[in-house]
Amino acid sequence: MTITSEFQIFIWAAGAILAANLLAMALFVLFAKLPDGRFRQAIHSIILELDKFADRMENEQKRRTAIQQINDILGWRRILVPAALIGWIIDAEVAAIRKMQAATDTPDLHKEENKNG
Template identity: 75%
Template structure:
């Protein structure tokens, strides 16, 4: 059974989101478990960028711009995805990031800046 182009893109997108969340969780766990070292500092820089992304997506205007940009990219391939579905995925990803922070006890890294 072959998949249509739209379904393949959907599966690839789901796989990319799953892989990104697994990688983020691994980084949060490493940050929480490693002693102070250079590698931990590098991980904290990555976590800071992840946190900044989550902060931007919690901002309604920036979230709307991200949804519009994703729709434009998908529209180029003539794939129509409801904005509500894209917004739900963004909200779920932000919630997952916040839960990862809470589960690993990662401090607010904004205070470093």
């Protein structure tokens, strides 16, 4: 049985999303467990960017723009993915980031930065 190229792309994308989520969870756990230091500051920067991404994707207009950009990229390769599916994946990633924050008691770093900065 041969696997079509579209199915292979789907498998690779799902694997990439799963790997990214596992890496993000590891970073959240490390951030929660490590004492203050250079490594924790580096992880803080990454988590801050994840938090900013989640905040942006909660904005409907920015989310719609991201969906359109992803469709444009995939359309160039003649891969048609429904916008609703892309939106669902974005929503799932935002929910995963928020759950990781809650599970590790990591504060909303983006909001804290705005308060302190």
